[in-house]
Amino acid sequence: MSEDKKVNPVIDDEHEKRWYVVNTYSGHENRVKDNLEKRVESMGIQDSLFRVLVAEEPEIEIKNGKEVEKMKNIFPGYVFVEMKMTDEAWYVVRNTPGVTGFIGSSGGGAKPFPVSPDEIEAILRRMGQSDKKVVVDFTIGDNVRILNGPFAGMEGRVNEMNDQTQVASVMTLLFGRETPTDINYNDLQKVTE
Numbered sequence: 001m002s003e004d005k006k007v008n009p010v011i012d013d014e015h016e017k018r019w020y021v022v023n024t025y026s027g028h029e030n031r032v033k034d035n036l037e038k039r040v041e042s043m044g045i046q047d048s049l050f051r052v053l054v055a056e057e058p059e060i061e062i063k064n065g066k067e068v069e070k071m072k073n074i075f076p077g078y079v080f081v082e083m084k085m086t087d088e089a090w091y092v093v094r095n096t097p098g099v100t101g102f103i104g105s106s107g108g109g110a111k112p113f114p115v116s117p118d119e120i121e122a123i124l125r126r127m128g129q130s131d132k133k134v135v136v137d138f139t140i141g142d143n144v145r146i147l148n149g150p151f152a153g154m155e156g157r158v159n160e161m162n163d164q165t166q167v168a169s170v171m172t173l174l175f176g177r178e179t180p181t182d183i184n185y186n187d188l189q190k191v192t193e
Contacts, residue, residue: 001031003152009168014141015084016084017050017083018082018083018084018114019081020081020083020102020112020114021078021092021103021104021112021115022063022079022080022081022099022101022103023078023101024077024079024099024100025077025098026077027049027076029054029076029078030173031053031098032052032097033052034078035096035097036079036096039092043088045088045089045091048083048084048086049092049093050081051081052080052081053079053081053082053127054080055075055078055080055123055127056071056073057072057074057126059071062156063179070128074123078103079099082117085098085111085114089140099158117174124167125184126165128133129142136167137190138158138188139158140159140160140161141155142158142191143157143190143191144156144157144158144170144188144191145191146170146183146188147187147189149187151183157170158170159171159180160180166185167183168182168183168184170188
């Protein structure tokens with residue numbers, strides 16, 4: 001195969017369904033999501049633009065002495081769009097009210113780079129929307145080692161497991177006290193004696 005015929009995996013193919021990050025005015029993420037979903041219908045591009053996602057997670061807030069659950073935007077000013085990067089779909093998204101551009105585009109008519117599958121998977125998992133399930137070899141009561149993050153290298157005991165969010169509550173020893181710490185399944189390894 002000649003050098004110019006090789007496919008660069010970083011360069012996007014308009015026939016591949018991938019995730020992209022769209023920049024919006026902060027606070028307008030849900031409005032942009034609604035506008036995009038309406039435009040997909042009205043312009044008939046359902047075969048190019050699939051999902052529009054505002055990355056949110058529940059947050060407990062105290063108002064007037066009562067706990068109120070509200071959704072907190074994890075990435076203010078950004079919307080995630082699953083699409084095939086066709087010229088038409090690219091045009092529709094860029095020209096949606098509230099959209100200021102794509103992240104990963106150098107401008108001058110250059111199409112943006114997609115989000116890596118690992119990064120979008122981590123975001124979907126955090127929101128409880130991941131299709132992929134991590135298979136783990138530990139269960140409640142097992143000792144595990146934390147592999148990444150601020151507690152990397154520490155060991156603890158699995159106290160609770162949430163298979164939907166793929167997060168385990170691990171009892172770690174902090175300042176001489178057992179403290180529950182939420183850790184993604186991917187960041188845990190069973191400790192064998």
